[in-house]
Every structure is written in C-alpha cells, then in structure tokens.
Amino acid sequence: MAEARVGVKVSDDRQTVTIEIGSTAGPSHPVGLDLKQLTKVIQLLGEARSRMVEGSRKLPLDGKTVETVIEPPWYVQVASIDGSLLAFDHPSYGPLGFALPRQDVVRIVRILNEHLALPAGHPDKPS
Known part of the structure; x- marks a missing residue:
C-alpha cells in the first residue's frame, strides 16, 4: 500500500x-x-x-492512555439486553452509545460506590 x-x-x-x-x-x-x-x-x-x-482479541484498557472528555452530555437507561445503555456526546466522534451487560453494570456501580465513600476531593482512587 x-x-x-x-x-x-x-x-x-x-x-x-x-x-x-x-x-x-x-x-x-x-x-x-x-x-x-x-x-x-x-x-x-x-x-x-x-x-x-472484527474477530480480534479485545485488549484491556487498564494502564492505557485514552482521550478524556470532561463533562460530556450523557444519558443512561435500562437496556433491553439485561443491562444498561450508556450514551454520551463525544466532541470528536459525536453521540456514542454502549450496551453494558448486567455484570459490567454491577462492577461499575461497585467502583463508583467506592469512589463516593471517599472524602470529597480525595486524591487517591480506590483499587
């Protein structure tokens, strides 16, 4: 090429x-x-x-640098797949939506609850 x-x-x-x-x-x-x-x-x-x-192995994002968008417009609802739909408007790519299976929703909620248990402005992130 x-x-x-x-x-x-x-x-x-x-x-x-x-x-x-x-x-x-x-x-x-x-x-x-x-x-x-x-x-x-x-x-x-x-x-x-x-x-x-398509068909390639999905690699974990842990430790990777990703483009971060601060305070995008977002939307969440229960999805028809026994999970949740999370959508946000990315300034570079436009509206993006993700259907998250229930087990991923459970993990996200657990991590967010750990975050909320920290004092406001706490610099450390939960492990």
Whole structure:
C-alpha cells in the first residue's frame, strides 16, 4: 500500500472543514465538508475500523492512555439486553452509545460506590 498524506483544516468560521488525502508521490484534491458531512465520514470510518478489528482479541484498557472528555452530555437507561445503555456526546466522534451487560453494570456501580465513600476531593482512587 502506498504511503499517504492526510491534511485537515477547519475554516476560520468553523462552519466547514477541508480534507486532503493523497499519495505522497502525487497530487491530492481537497474536499470541503460541513459538520453533517464530516460527522457522516467519521461514522463511515468508524464502521470501517470496526470491520477491520472484527474477530480480534479485545485488549484491556487498564494502564492505557485514552482521550478524556470532561463533562460530556450523557444519558443512561435500562437496556433491553439485561443491562444498561450508556450514551454520551463525544466532541470528536459525536453521540456514542454502549450496551453494558448486567455484570459490567454491577462492577461499575461497585467502583463508583467506592469512589463516593471517599472524602470529597480525595486524591487517591480506590483499587
């Protein structure tokens, strides 16, 4: 596969973005997108990534660096899978939802209860 270069530039008014993808050996053609179109491209790329990792072993996130979003809009409800639905609006990826099985909900609630048992502003996290 040829080496590629990728460029993204948000317009000064933040209403559009210009994306340029091309081979390092040849010219590329910029494409302008509005927010709705960009969100669709992100969704399609996410679906492609999902297909690429399908069947791969899921590695734990413990100890990994992840992009952290402070105070995103969120929503939680009982899910039809004997668990819960947790959704939030990620500024980079848009709305994301997770169906969590009951055993994961139990673990999350236990950890959050341990957190709430600590004095407010306590710097240590529960183990």
